[in-house]
Amino acid sequence: xxxxxxxxxxxxxxxxxxxxxxxxxxxxxxxxxxxxxxxxxxxxxxxxxxxxxxxxxxxxxxxxxxxxxxxxxxxxxxxxxxxxxxxxxxxxxxxxxxxxxxxxxxxxxxxxxxxxxxxxxxxxxxxxxxxxxxxxxxxxxxxxxxxxxxxxxxxxxxxxxxxxxxxxxxxxxxxxxxxxxxxxxxxxxxxxxxxxxxxxxxxxxxxxxxxxxxxxxxxxxxxxxxxxxxxxxxxxxxxxxxxxxxxxxxxxxxxxxxxxxxxxxxxxxxxxxxxxxxxxxxxxxxxxxxxxxxxxxxxxxxxxxxxxxxxxxxxxxxxxxxxxxxxxxxxxxxxxxxxxxxxxxxxxxxxxxxxxxxxxxxxxxxxxxxxxxxxxxxxxxxxxxxxxxxxxxxxxxxxxxxx
Amino acid sequence: xxxxxxxxxxxxxxxxxxxxxxxxxxxxxxxxxxxxxxxxxxxxxxxxxxxxxxxxxxxxxxxxxxxxxxxxxxxxxxxxxxxxxxxxxxxxxxxxxxxxxxxxxxxxxxxxxxxxxxxxxxxxxxxxxxxxxxxxxxxxxxxxxxxxxxxxxxxxxxxxxxxxxxxxxxxxxxxxxxxxxxxxxxxxxxxxxxxxxxxxxxxxxxxxxxxxxxxxxxxxxxxxxxxxxxxxxxxxxxxxxxxxxxxxxxxxxxxxxxxxxxxxxxxxxxxxxxxxxxxxxxxxxxxxxxxxxxxxxxxxxxxxxxxxxxxxxxxxxxxxxxxxxxxxxxxxxxxxxxxxxxxxxxxxxxxxxxxxxxxxxxxxxxxxxxxxxxxxx
Numbered sequence: 001x002x003x004x005x006x007x008x009x010x011x012x013x014x015x016x017x018x019x020x021x022x023x024x025x026x027x028x029x030x031x032x033x034x035x036x037x038x039x040x041x042x043x044x045x046x047x048x049x050x051x052x053x054x055x056x057x058x059x060x061x062x063x064x065x066x067x068x069x070x071x072x073x074x075x076x077x078x079x080x081x082x083x084x085x086x087x088x089x090x091x092x093x094x095x096x097x098x099x100x101x102x103x104x105x106x107x108x109x110x111x112x113x114x115x116x117x118x119x120x121x122x123x124x125x126x127x128x129x130x131x132x133x134x135x136x137x138x139x140x141x142x143x144x145x146x147x148x149x150x151x152x153x154x155x156x157x158x159x160x161x162x163x164x165x166x167x168x169x170x171x172x173x174x175x176x177x178x179x180x181x182x183x184x185x186x187x188x189x190x191x192x193x194x195x196x197x198x199x200x201x202x203x204x205x206x207x208x209x210x211x212x213x214x215x216x217x218x219x220x221x222x223x224x225x226x227x228x229x230x231x232x233x234x235x236x237x238x239x240x241x242x243x244x245x246x247x248x249x250x251x252x253x254x255x256x257x258x259x260x261x262x263x264x265x266x267x268x269x270x271x272x273x274x275x276x277x278x279x280x281x282x283x284x285x286x287x288x289x290x291x292x293x294x295x296x297x298x299x300x301x302x303x304x305x306x307x308x309x310x311x312x313x314x315x316x317x318x319x320x321x322x323x324x325x326x327x328x329x330x331x332x333x334x335x336x337x338x339x340x341x342x343x344x345x346x347x348x349x350x351x352x353x354x355x356x357x358x359x360x361x362x363x364x365x366x367x368x369x370x371x372x373x374x375x376x377x378x379x380x381x382x383x384x385x386x387x388x389x390x391x392x393x394x395x396x397x398x399x400x401x402x403x
Numbered sequence: 404x405x406x407x408x409x410x411x412x413x414x415x416x417x418x419x420x421x422x423x424x425x426x427x428x429x430x431x432x433x434x435x436x437x438x439x440x441x442x443x444x445x446x447x448x449x450x451x452x453x454x455x456x457x458x459x460x461x462x463x464x465x466x467x468x469x470x471x472x473x474x475x476x477x478x479x480x481x482x483x484x485x486x487x488x489x490x491x492x493x494x495x496x497x498x499x500x501x502x503x504x505x506x507x508x509x510x511x512x513x514x515x516x517x518x519x520x521x522x523x524x525x526x527x528x529x530x531x532x533x534x535x536x537x538x539x540x541x542x543x544x545x546x547x548x549x550x551x552x553x554x555x556x557x558x559x560x561x562x563x564x565x566x567x568x569x570x571x572x573x574x575x576x577x578x579x580x581x582x583x584x585x586x587x588x589x590x591x592x593x594x595x596x597x598x599x600x601x602x603x604x605x606x607x608x609x610x611x612x613x614x615x616x617x618x619x620x621x622x623x624x625x626x627x628x629x630x631x632x633x634x635x636x637x638x639x640x641x642x643x644x645x646x647x648x649x650x651x652x653x654x655x656x657x658x659x660x661x662x663x664x665x666x667x668x669x670x671x672x673x674x675x676x677x678x679x680x681x682x683x684x685x686x687x688x689x690x691x692x693x694x695x696x697x698x699x700x701x702x703x704x705x706x707x708x709x710x711x712x713x714x715x716x717x718x719x720x721x722x723x724x725x726x727x728x729x730x731x732x733x734x735x736x737x738x739x740x741x742x743x744x745x746x747x748x749x750x751x752x753x754x755x756x757x758x759x760x761x762x763x764x765x766x767x768x769x770x771x772x773x774x775x776x777x778x779x780x
Binding site: 217218219402403 | 422425426490
């Protein structure tokens with residue numbers, strides 16, 4: 001079947017009020033970006049649906065594959081364009097149903113006339129097309145209330161559009177419609193999932209990673225690049241800020257009592273993230289924290305850590321169980337990368353018995369002997385920024401002929 | 404020289420050799436070392452492993468690199484059977500397996516396992532009904548080779564797999580050493596598959612066992628815990644990279660190789676069918692690269708040595724058994740008489756074989772073999 005158009009339903013955007021156009025424009029842009037390497041197509045947007053008018057029907061499958069992961073799309077349907085002649089419409093209808101139906105499929109026709117001058121009215125159309133399809137496709141059962149295949153037929157003045165398949169979209173809101181946040185990306189299982197959850201709500205992300213050579217290896221940095229690239233699969237690209245963190249970490253270990261080093265380290269990370277947030281014009285900081293998972297993720301710890309900033313610190317996984325987080329990580333494809341066994345700066349400096357109930361005043365007192373402001377400024381200044389696209393490969397070209 | 408003993412081993416592809424040398428020269432670090440030079444080797448290993456997994460034919464699989472087919476078969480069978488021993492004691496295999504499978508089962512029999520050896524018909528193929536009858540509630544492991552190394556018979560792996568999965572919870576392994584690179588190996592029903600690099604223009608000393616993720620396998624080699632503990636021993640980065648390359652080359656040329664080899668097989672078949680002194684053993688349905696024939700008036704050794712004089716290399720039934728002067732268990736299983744078995748030789752083609760080789764082989768045979776029969780009764 002030649003797919004001429006793709007019909008996209010927005011879902012949640014449709015409930016928006018005056019801002020709706022902004023959301024729709026953003027979705028249009030994101031779809032165009034995701035397909036920028038393909039033949040250009042025209043996008044026509046309405047109140048609650050959007051039509052992609054394809055110029056190259058051969059690319060329909062490719063485009064639909066990409067639509068599946070674009071947030072802001074509730075569902076979409078491949079559409080076939082037919083001439084207005086009834087026999088031609090019937091013929092397209094039966095072919096279309098044949099391609100998606102199997103023995104015993106529950107089926108219904110739903111005709112709509114945008115052009116009221118068409119010789120048949122809606123009921124006559126339903127009857128004519130329905131009975132033709134039933135004759136041509138053996139084994140169909142008619143079901144008006146809950147059909148498995150609903151053949152929609154839309155009669156317009158220029159042509160008739162048919163579709164019989166509804167494909168589930170990723171839901172959520174178009175990325176970018178919810179402004180921007182920075183994501184603290186450690187390399188573990190949680191932070192990529194937290195990032196994904198925020199993207200799904202339309203937030204554009206820039207990731208921040210803390211790199212402590214020689215205490216953490218080049219490999220752990222590669223791993224984080226890989227994760228950022230996997231997240232970029234949902235948004236097109238992700239900027240990754242790699243912060244040199246060794247000096248601050250060593251200073252903390254010299255200055256702060258061992259059981260408070262973790263709290264202090266997290267505070268410094270948050271302060272740096274805050275700086276990067278301000279620098280990039282982001283509005284919030286996102287972390288993968290989940291209540292009670294480790295010592296830094298008790299409410300007392302969060303209080304002591306959070307005290308360094310007034311920025312909103314969003315923790316989309318705060319009430320999620322580890323098993324649910326793993327489930328999502330597998331679904332979005334970050335699981336395999338996250339479980340690679342390289343140390344990151346959180347695991348390598350962990351004290352034997354970190355405080356699970358640190359006091360804000362105490363940690364602030366321990367830190368007060370050092371000018372961390374200057375060190376933070378320096379770290380932010382020396383931060384390396386790279387933009388990751390989907391499909392990042394760490395290996396250099398020289399090896400290609402080895403394989 | 405005309406080399407027609409490719410089921411014994413193949414000529415390494417120059418690109419495979421070059422990968423092997425390059426890795427040994429430039430990236431000889433131990434992949435388990437944590438310095439950057441080691442990490443470099445490790446990343447090559449990981450990349451090669453991914454490529455091998457993707458090409459093995461088992462979807463979503465893990466891979467253990469071994470020293471070759473024999474080790475892979477030993478590990479697949481013993482590693483599985485020991486991990487599953489609590490669930491049952493019954494095992495199934497066929498009478499025409501390679502010794503690296505057959506001997507393992509014989510050893511397991513001595514240890515108290517109950518083994519059913521499926522017989523084969525004249526064409527060297529098992530009966531699916533026979534398999535259905537052999538399966539029991541306590542069957543834990545089935546091993547059926549894909550392409551037989553002596554006569555090229557191809558077992559119905561897909562159908563066998565469906566029966567095994569429908570009728571039992573047994574694990575299903577196949578020794579596909581002779582199949583890879585010529586026939587497709589993507590079987591959903593297989594739990595484990597054995598491959599060996601040097602049978603498809605890779606290097607000796609390098610093979611793998613691919614298996615569905617999550618299977619428990621008791622390691623044979625223990626030590627430093629490399630390869631997730633499945634097989635200890637320093638990772639052979641160069642060998643693994645070379646194997647990945649050999650697999651890629653073999654996969655890419657598979658369909659083309661199959662088509663060409665089928666044409667050569669027809670050429671040889673038609674020739675031998677016209678020779679009075681020759682009986683063709685391999686059936687029409689056998690794999691195209693292995694053709695077994697017999698000259699009942701001569702012994703296999705005499706034929707091999709006679710052609711050897713003219714730098715044409717074929718072998719008696721299989722390279723493994725030919726030096727032991729043992730009667731081929733495969734040919735016996737197919738019901739051949741002793742005279743045919745004694746006079747049997749195997750011609751095995753490689754993916755890079757040319758038509759010229761085949762025509763020259765035919766000419767040489769005509770010049771060398773019929774005269775030997777003069778005076779032989």
